[in-house]
Amino acid sequence: MRLSLGPLLYYWPKEETLAFYDRIAESPVEIVYLGETVCSKRTLLRLDDWLALAERLAAAGKEVVLSTLALLESEAELKRLRRICGDGRFLVEANDMGAVQLLAGRPFVAGHSVNIYNGRTLGLLAREGLRRWVFPLELSAETLAELQRQRPEGVETEVLAWGRLPLAYSARCFTARAHNLPKDDCQYRCLDYPDGLTLSAQDETRFLALNGIQTQSARTFNLVTEMDRMRELGVDVVRISPQSLKTETVIDLFHRVLQGDLPAAEADARLRRLMPVGPCDGYWHGGAGMAATEAAVRSIG
Amino acid sequence: MDLVCPAGNLPSLKAAVDNGADAVYFGFRDDTNARHFAGLNFTPAKMEQGLRYARERGVKLFLALNTYPQPSGWERWRSAVDRAAELGVDALIAADIGVLDYAAEHHPELNLHLSVQGSATNYEALRFYHQRFGVRRAVIPRVLSLSQVEHVVAHSPVEIEVFGFGSLCVMVEGRCILSSYATGRSPNTYGACSPASHVEWRETPAGLETRLGGVLIERCGRGENAGYPTLCKGRFQVGGNTYHAIEEPTSLNTLELLPQLRQAGVAAIKIEGRQRSPVYVAQVTRVWRAALDACERDPAGYRPQPEWMSELSKVSEGTQTTLGAYSRPWQ
Numbered sequence: 001m002r003l004s005l006g007p008l009l010y011y012w013p014k015e016e017t018l019a020f021y022d023r024i025a026e027s028p029v030e031i032v033y034l035g036e037t038v039c040s041k042r043t044l045l046r047l048d049d050w051l052a053l054a055e056r057l058a059a060a061g062k063e064v065v066l067s068t069l070a071l072l073e074s075e076a077e078l079k080r081l082r083r084i085c086g087d088g089r090f091l092v093e094a095n096d097m098g099a100v101q102l103l104a105g106r107p108f109v110a111g112h113s114v115n116i117y118n119g120r121t122l123g124l125l126a127r128e129g130l131r132r133w134v135f136p137l138e139l140s141a142e143t144l145a146e147l148q149r150q151r152p153e154g155v156e157t158e159v160l161a162w163g164r165l166p167l168a169y170s171a172r173c174f175t176a177r178a179h180n181l182p183k184d185d186c187q188y189r190c191l192d193y194p195d196g197l198t199l200s201a202q203d204e205t206r207f208l209a210l211n212g213i214q215t216q217s218a219r220t221f222n223l224v225t226e227m228d229r230m231r232e233l234g235v236d237v238v239r240i241s242p243q244s245l246k247t248e249t250v251i252d253l254f255h256r257v258l259q260g261d262l263p264a265a266e267a268d269a270r271l272r273r274l275m276p277v278g279p280c281d282g283y284w285h286g287g288a289g290m291a292a293t294e295a296a297v298r299s300i301g
Numbered sequence: 302m303d304l305v306c307p308a309g310n311l312p313s314l315k316a317a318v319d320n321g322a323d324a325v326y327f328g329f330r331d332d333t334n335a336r337h338f339a340g341l342n343f344t345p346a347k348m349e350q351g352l353r354y355a356r357e358r359g360v361k362l363f364l365a366l367n368t369y370p371q372p373s374g375w376e377r378w379r380s381a382v383d384r385a386a387e388l389g390v391d392a393l394i395a396a397d398i399g400v401l402d403y404a405a406e407h408h409p410e411l412n413l414h415l416s417v418q419g420s421a422t423n424y425e426a427l428r429f430y431h432q433r434f435g436v437r438r439a440v441i442p443r444v445l446s447l448s449q450v451e452h453v454v455a456h457s458p459v460e461i462e463v464f465g466f467g468s469l470c471v472m473v474e475g476r477c478i479l480s481s482y483a484t485g486r487s488p489n490t491y492g493a494c495s496p497a498s499h500v501e502w503r504e505t506p507a508g509l510e511t512r513l514g515g516v517l518i519e520r521c522g523r524g525e526n527a528g529y530p531t532l533c534k535g536r537f538q539v540g541g542n543t544y545h546a547i548e549e550p551t552s553l554n555t556l557e558l559l560p561q562l563r564q565a566g567v568a569a570i571k572i573e574g575r576q577r578s579p580v581y582v583a584q585v586t587r588v589w590r591a592a593l594d595a596c597e598r599d600p601a602g603y604r605p606q607p608e609w610m611s612e613l614s615k616v617s618e619g620t621q622t623t624l625g626a627y628s629r630p631w632q
Contacts, residue, residue: 120399
């Protein structure tokens with residue numbers, strides 16, 4: 001199995017983003033997904049900046065994949081999507097069927113917001129050029145096992161194994177709403193929340209995280225103890241989602257577990273300290289997404 | 302513009318037909334559709350009766366088969382497509398690529414509509430469904446502004462149906478898994494959002510609490526009406542404030558936009574609410590029929606009548622209505 005770094009879901013200052021990817025260039029992830037997938041107003045890095053970064057990471061030996069917007073509403077967004085899909089230098093991750101339409105006939109990756117829930121869907125997209133798919137977040141390991149049996153030749157499977165879970169997309173910006181600002185004058189408040197803005201229930205249970213137009217889980221999805229099972233299931237790529245706190249350490253711990261240099265339980269205990277709120281892994285085990293298995297709960301202690 | 306109305310059972314279907322629907326949409330009694338609620342939807346016998354009732358009155362019937370089958374459920378969805386074809390419904394409303402592919406291959410005569418659960422917000426996505434499966438109409442998510450709807454219609458290879466009235470999803474449909482995050486069940490996997498099986502109501506000293514999957518969604522003081530705890534419509538705390546952090550419990554009502562939607566070339570208006578009562582279906586269908594007819598007669602002089610608006614607010618969630626993303630007060 002290879003490690004990948006998913007697209008940066010948050011909005012960080014340009015210098016921090018570039019410094020982050022300089023460190024990633026030195027890290028043991030083999031695949032790096034680059035680009036803005038959440039909000040087209042986030043332009044501190046323009047497409048040309050992302051492409052330059054892509055060249056640098058490719059020169060450092062990484063397989064670079066350009067990731068695309070999940071919610072496409074305007075013609076300007078489609079125009080930008082056409083530029084990404086037409087660039088031709090890098091593999092592209094489609095996060096919407098509009099991107100699949102533009103990429104059809106060439107190799108592409110389907111992100112987790114493209115709903116691939118059954119073998120027939122996987123088969124059809126494979127004929128369109130699907131080379132790798134990211135397993136939908138809400139499905140279980142049991143479902144993955146069945147899908148793996150139906151997987152067409154030449155298609156790789158990628159599973160998100162670390163990060164706050166993207167749960168929903170809206171035209172509305174909930175970060176702007178939290179500041180009583182209209183979306184058009186959001187003042188780029190996302191910059192203040194490098195891991196999203198945590199939302200709690202009225203009893204103060206931390207529940208979700210607002211990330212602009214995207215709503216995430218407050219808890220961090222963590223499958224570090226499930227990597228043996230992923231290997232048994234024939235998973236090809238294990239994805240880590242970037243966060244502001246020590247992503248390189250997260251990568252290193254996953255890498256050492258993959259190499260057999262560190263027991264998964266020990267990595268799990270250390271990873272617990274790198275979560276903004278706490279762990280969850282319920283989807284993988286066929287339950288509510290926010291649930292945490294006993295192993296995950298133990299690691300809190 | 303056609304008026305497409307919901308039916309969760311035979312009395313609702315009749316109410317929609319009798320009050321002026323051009324088409325009625327319904328589903329089988331299982332998780333193959335996105336209103337998989339206890340006691341709702343049609344057994345094969347009721348479906349036959351419904352079909353006959355609608356046919357005799359010249360009203361079309363659309364079957365919603367708009368959830369996402371996993372491998373373990375595939376046979377059930379496949380046979381549901383076969384049954385829909387046997388029944389001869391006027392359209393199959395589907396979201397899943399595998400389901401659409403199967404229907405297009407095995408039942409080429411079946412008219413296919415892309416469900417709102419298919420999350421198509423742009424015309425490139427619509428081209429995909431049109432070119433691969435011959436989809437003829439798409440229902441677009443309730444997230445686009447009026448000018449974006451106009452733009453999609455202008456470039457779309459298929460007819461566009463938009464939501465006109467009913468409960469409002471502020472998230473892109475088909476891509477929201479908030480419900481399964483709290484309960485393990487989502488519209489995609491199970492055909493229900495915030496399922497009743499996971500709801501608890503509890504009187505506490507702090508007020509009436511409603512929970513979903515154990516998560517506190519709403520706490521109401523005396524004199525406040527406790528609504529159904531749909532996850533995105535709860536009151537939460539963000540940065541020290543307690544408010545409807547995602548969306549207020551309001552209904553969509555686009556009566557006043559009818560001339561613009563007509564001008565844009567929208568093919569049909571959809572009314573939400575298969576889970577609602579036959580009385581709701583009758584009232585809403587009657588008002589919308591009158592409005593569509595008025596708009597058709599005289600688009601320039603069209604104004605929503607005050608009595609239409611008051612009829613509709615009586616049956617609205619939270620008794621408030623909004624233009625939703627079409628007007629975007631929050632933009």
